Amino acid sequence: MDMAVIELSRLQFALTAMYHFLFVPLTLGLSFILVIMESIYVMTGRPVWRTVTRFWGKLFGINFVLGVATGLTMEFEFGTNWAYYSHYVGDIFGAPLAIEGLMAFFLEATMVGLMFFGWDKMSRISHLMVTFFVALGSNLSALWILIANGWMQNPTGATFNPETMRMEVTDFYAVLFNPVAQAKFVHTVSAGYVVASVFVMGVSAWYMLKGKWKPIAKRSMMVAAAFGLASSLSVVVLGDESGYALTDNQKMKLAAIEAMWHTEPAPAGLTLFGLPDRETQETYAEIKIPYVLGLISTRSLTGQVEGINELVLKADERIRSGIIAYGAVEALKVDRTDMAAREKFEMHKADLGYAMLLKRYVADPRQASEQQILLAAKDTVPNVPVMFWLFRFMAGLGFFFIAFFAMAFYCASVCQFEKKWFLRLAVAIIPLPWLAAEFGWVLAEIGRQPWAVEGVLPTFLGASSLTIGQIWTTIAGFTLLYGALAIIEVRLMIAQIRKGPIEPRPVDRIETSANGYAPLPAE
Amino acid sequence: MAIPFDYETLRVIWWVLLGTLLIGFALTDGYDLGVASLLPFVAKTDEERRLAINAIAPHWEGHQVWFILGGGAIFAAWPFVYAVSFSGFYLAMFLVLASLILRPVGFKYRSKKPDAGWRSRWDWALFIGGIVPALVFGVAVGNVLLGVPFRLDSDLRSFYEGTLLGLFTPFALIAGLLSVAMVVLHGAGYLATRIEEGPVLDRARRYGAIAAGASVLLFALGGVMVAGTQMGFRLEGVVDPNGPSNPRYMTSLAQGGAWMANYAAHPWMIIAPVLGFAGPLLAWVAIRRRNAALNFAGTSLATVGIIATVGLSMFPYILPSSIDPQSSLTVWNSSSSHLTLWIMLLVTLVLLPLVLIYTAWVVKVLFGRITIADVRTNPDFY
Numbered sequence: 001m002d003m004a005v006i007e008l009s010r011l012q013f014a015l016t017a018m019y020h021f022l023f024v025p026l027t028l029g030l031s032f033i034l035v036i037m038e039s040i041y042v043m044t045g046r047p048v049w050r051t052v053t054r055f056w057g058k059l060f061g062i063n064f065v066l067g068v069a070t071g072l073t074m075e076f077e078f079g080t081n082w083a084y085y086s087h088y089v090g091d092i093f094g095a096p097l098a099i100e101g102l103m104a105f106f107l108e109a110t111m112v113g114l115m116f117f118g119w120d121k122m123s124r125i126s127h128l129m130v131t132f133f134v135a136l137g138s139n140l141s142a143l144w145i146l147i148a149n150g151w152m153q154n155p156t157g158a159t160f161n162p163e164t165m166r167m168e169v170t171d172f173y174a175v176l177f178n179p180v181a182q183a184k185f186v187h188t189v190s191a192g193y194v195v196a197s198v199f200v201m202g203v204s205a206w207y208m209l210k211g212k213w214k215p216i217a218k219r220s221m222m223v224a225a226a227f228g229l230a231s232s233l234s235v236v237v238l239g240d241e242s243g244y245a246l247t248d249n250q251k252m253k254l255a256a257i258e259a260m261w262h263t264e265p266a267p268a269g270l271t272l273f274g275l276p277d278r279e280t281q282e283t284y285a286e287i288k289i290p291y292v293l294g295l296i297s298t299r300s301l302t303g304q305v306e307g308i309n310e311l312v313l314k315a316d317e318r319i320r321s322g323i324i325a326y327g328a329v330e331a332l333k334v335d336r337t338d339m340a341a342r343e344k345f346e347m348h349k350a351d352l353g354y355a356m357l358l359k360r361y362v363a364d365p366r367q368a369s370e371q372q373i374l375l376a377a378k379d380t381v382p383n384v385p386v387m388f389w390l391f392r393f394m395a396g397l398g399f400f401f402i403a404f405f406a407m408a409f410y411c412a413s414v415c416q417f418e419k420k421w422f423l424r425l426a427v428a429i430i431p432l433p434w435l436a437a438e439f440g441w442v443l444a445e446i447g448r449q450p451w452a453v454e455g456v457l458p459t460f461l462g463a464s465s466l467t468i469g470q471i472w473t474t475i476a477g478f479t480l481l482y483g484a485l486a487i488i489e490v491r492l493m494i495a496q497i498r499k500g501p502i503e504p505r506p507v508d509r510i511e512t513s514a515n516g517y518a519p520l521p522a523e
Numbered sequence: 524m525a526i527p528f529d530y531e532t533l534r535v536i537w538w539v540l541l542g543t544l545l546i547g548f549a550l551t552d553g554y555d556l557g558v559a560s561l562l563p564f565v566a567k568t569d570e571e572r573r574l575a576i577n578a579i580a581p582h583w584e585g586h587q588v589w590f591i592l593g594g595g596a597i598f599a600a601w602p603f604v605y606a607v608s609f610s611g612f613y614l615a616m617f618l619v620l621a622s623l624i625l626r627p628v629g630f631k632y633r634s635k636k637p638d639a640g641w642r643s644r645w646d647w648a649l650f651i652g653g654i655v656p657a658l659v660f661g662v663a664v665g666n667v668l669l670g671v672p673f674r675l676d677s678d679l680r681s682f683y684e685g686t687l688l689g690l691f692t693p694f695a696l697i698a699g700l701l702s703v704a705m706v707v708l709h710g711a712g713y714l715a716t717r718i719e720e721g722p723v724l725d726r727a728r729r730y731g732a733i734a735a736g737a738s739v740l741l742f743a744l745g746g747v748m749v750a751g752t753q754m755g756f757r758l759e760g761v762v763d764p765n766g767p768s769n770p771r772y773m774t775s776l777a778q779g780g781a782w783m784a785n786y787a788a789h790p791w792m793i794i795a796p797v798l799g800f801a802g803p804l805l806a807w808v809a810i811r812r813r814n815a816a817l818n819f820a821g822t823s824l825a826t827v828g829i830i831a832t833v834g835l836s837m838f839p840y841i842l843p844s845s846i847d848p849q850s851s852l853t854v855w856n857s858s859s860s861h862l863t864l865w866i867m868l869l870v871t872l873v874l875l876p877l878v879l880i881y882t883a884w885v886v887k888v889l890f891g892r893i894t895i896a897d898v899r900t901n902p903d904f905y
Contacts, residue, residue, distance in 0.1 A: 076594050099870055117904075466613060
């Protein structure tokens with residue numbers, strides 16, 4: 001295992017996934033805001049709402065294409081960069097991705113063309129249906145990708161098959177209705193709705209400040225304020241549900257988020273602030289609210305929230321049990337019919353993944369020394385200070401958005417969105433929900449380390465057998481390409497916003513050369 | 524719930540479905556790639572370019588999903604193939620993705636600014652986004668026929684020992700050019716159904732006719748090379764089509780000429796190469812007679828025939844290994860589990876017809892020839 005290959009593969013995946021996730025949340029939310037706006041148009045029949053819908057639809061379109069373009073990379077990146085992962089869990093993980101294509105991508109991508117090109121080709125109500133299908137399709141795609149990701153966090157309904165050397169589905173229903181996946185789905189789409197609401201608020205506030213397009217801006221702000229308040233409440237409440245789901249399966253992640261080095265007597269306190277130190281395994285300058293963590297995460301007064309050190313001891317035990325399973329798999333490789341090995345494997349198979357943590361230190365886990373087992377057990381602790389702070393920023397922003405949209409509601413009724421300070425604030429905070437969304441994503445993924453699939457496959461074993469040169473080539477390529485597209489995208493967004501919701505006059509808009517045509521590219 | 528089909532049957536069904544998805548991709552997105560590849564040649568002025576672009580603009584996004592779904596379905600049904608092929612063809616895959624990424628932005632952003640330089644740059648981006656994937660797909664298929672230099676260890680981890688430039692062998696290049704000719708033919712056939720009579724359509728017919736001739740020649744040349752050189756693999760010894768998906772349980776051998784053996788064993792398969800020749804010829808005749816519907820039918824048959832020929836020639840192989848035939852991936856050793864194949868079949872049977880129905884509805888709503896006048900007046904056009 002060349003660790004540089006692993007680190008570079010992780011870097012590339014992080015870069016491409018986080019870049020992709022700049023566009024996805026806005027698509028998720030703005031598509032539903034379009035549905036709301038167009039519904040008002042269909043119900044009232046007032047042309048101003050058509051203009052409102054079409055204007056936000058243009059911004060939606062600029063953002064949507066980059067979501068589609070960068071999504072292409074994601075669909076194939078498991079195969080290109082995480083080939084062993086793909087082989088090892090493809091039997092389970094591939095299915096939601098394929099269903100995502102069939103159920104969600106086809107719907108949104110087929111309908112989106114009609115949404116843009118079909119305004120004059122169908123009745124109002126049909127066009128509204130088309131817009132709704134675009135929103136439904138994009139949100140369904142979030143459902144399936146989070147079923148896939150939820151399985152990585154909580155791999156239910158599957159077992160290792162030594163004959164094929166991979167995980168295989170035993171209970172598809174369990175994969176589908178994985179509680180972690182459900183909690184993640186509602187939390188993630190709500191985050192997308194907040195992103196879009198803040199975006200619509202901010203852009204409209206800019207128009208209000210400039211004194212331009214006020215009737216359109218005010219109407220947009222009304223929709224965004226209502227949608228934003230509902231979704232910022234739901235993102236926080238359902239985020240809490242995600243935390244509850246963690247206690248069953250990812251105790252380590254929860255302990256790391258709370259920088260809880262040792263198990264506390266129940267009910268544990270919630271740390272508001274502190275300075276976690278990985279070396280001394282202490283959290284300095286802690287400010288704690290008693291009882292709250294225990295209440296949130298176990299929904300009881302007596303439930304225990306386990307600390308990091310206690311969990312490392314458990315990992316140590318599981319590594320030892322995993323080594324037995326590993327030995328049995330090696331025996332079954334030689335002789336498929338070895339019943340004794342088969343029996344041993346069945347008893348210890350749940351811990352097989354833990355033995356593979358040792359492969360970082362020794363090629364054959366059966367030869368591992370006590371020292372190596374200890375190292376591997378300690379590897380199960382993710383980066384505590386990073387987790388601790390990411391979570392606090394994300395959650396803090398979540399509460400801030402609730403306050404902001406509550407304020408927006410108040411402003412709507414009291415001052416008709418005319419207060420300058422509020423408008424300036426709305427423009428200034430446009431980037432914040434993106435930050436919160438990216439933090440949340442990173443938190444979920446860093447918190448699962450060292451695992452690609454919790455307790456099943458360590459990340460460092462999942463990568464493809466590539467060379468460092470190959471990965472640097474693609475990292476450089478993607479960075480250049482994505483960087484250029486980001487600049488172009490932001491410029492076009494700003495240009496479109498500056499231009500505002502004017503409907504172009506149906507004339508030849510192109511500035512052409514003397515003969516009436518733009519020059520050929522070859523010339 | 525008991526699964527009503529045995530493992531072997533489901534594997535064959537999923538092999539057929541994989542082919543269906545690839546053909547679906549080539550039939551739909553194929554003409555988008557073709558139109559993009561033809562863009563600098565059939566459309567000279569800005570309005571002509573916009574005419575060609577808007578003929579595919581409302582549809583390419585949905586078509587691209589066939590490609591994405593192809594990736595997802597290979598992942599779900601043939602995880603070995605997904606893992607080995609995409610990591611093996613690593614840089615080639617990057618080329619494909621990078622050029623395909625240019626396409627959505629090219630369509631959407633090109634006409635956002637009146638600046639001629641801006642538009643010309645995006646036209647080049649669209650051209651690259653059309654021709655590079657078409658070429659690389661063909662080259663990749665050529666390499667699959669030749670065998671790919673990978674081996675699996677006892678953990679079934681795959682190691683690839685080739686290079687990017689090593690992919691471009693003479694035979695693979697012929698396959699790549701055939702793929703380009705095929706999408707160009709199909710793209711020209713599509714334009715003939717969707718744009719008004721005029722200079723663009725005349726040029727599309729001319730290039731379509733050339734591409735028809737090239738397809739026939741390259742397909743024939745490829746066939747001669749497959750039959751005449753040391754190409755092909757066959758399974759040896761006991762083959763259990765219901766066995767676990769582990770290539771180490773089967774024995775594969777490289778054997779020249781083996782790719783022709785299926786046609787002797789199953790003469791009905793000859794229909795695929797026959798279509799591969801008849802399709803372009805039909806398109807050529809239709810171009811002469813200015814019959815757009817027949818033209819498009821011909822180009823579609825050509826696409827189906829050529830792709831089906833590759834699949835049928837190799838059956839049961841999907842991804843043979845040139846350096847370690849033992850590691851070769853076949854229909855019998857590289858699929859998902861019995862249960863996953865069954866569930867995914869159910870899902871596909873429910874959802875794919877729905878996809879076809881609403882796609883047809885969208886095509887119907889937007890059907891009709893578009894004109895230069897539309898380009899000038901429609902505010903929604905790119």
